[in-house]
Amino acid sequence: MSPRAACRLDTLGFKEVYDYMPSKADWMARGLPLEGEKAGEPRAIDIARTDVVTCGLQDTIWAVHDRVTQSPYGFAFVLGPGDVLLGRLRRAPLEDNPDAKAQDVMETGPSTTRPDIPPDKVLAKLQHADLTTAVLTDPEGRLLGIVRRSDLSSRTT
C-alpha cells in the first residue's frame, strides 16, 4: 500500500517522498513508542530486564565468569558486531573452560521473541516450551532485553 501512496504523492508534485517499506510492523517489532487508542496496551518490552550480562565472541570465559556468577540470571549473551545476538553462555561451561573463547563454548542461535508481543502471549509461549526466559530482539537481531517467566506469572496472579 505504501508504494502506491508514495507514487501518488510523487504524481501530485511532492519533491522529496520516501516509502518506509517495512512500515508499522517493523516499527512495532523494534519496541518503539506508539500513539493511539491501543498504544498503552502492555508489551513484552515494557517489562523487559536489561541488566543481563553480555560479552563478545572473542572474550575469554575467565573474563565473563565472575559477572555471570554475580548475575541473578546465571548466563550471558554473546553479541557480535552491532550487538547482534549470536549465542548464550550458561554457567556450567564457564566452570570448565576458563581459557576458551565465548564463541567456542556458546550455545548458538538462542530463540528470540518480538518486543511488541503482549505479556500474556509471552507467558503462554514460555509455559508451552517449559522455558524460564524470553529473549527480546529487534528485527536486526539486536538484543533488547529479557523477560522472566516469574515476572509474567506475578502479573497475572
Place this chain on the structure above:
Amino acid sequence: MSYTQILYPRLRELLDQGAQLVEVLPPAEYDEVHLPGAISIPLKTLDAESTATLDRARAVVVYCWDGL
C-alpha cells in the same frame, strides 16, 4: 520511480531532520496505533485536497502496515 524506499535507519535520520510522517492505512487502524507524530491520510483519500496540509518544502515519509 522517483520516490525512495527506505529502512528504519534512514527513517530515523529523516525524522530527526523534520520529515513529515503519513500513515496511509484506513482510519480505524491509525486510531488504534500509529507512529508518534504521524498524520492519517488513507490511500483511498490521497489526492491534492487531502495532502494540502503537507508542507511541500519538507520530506514526506509514507508507511502502511508492512509495505505491501
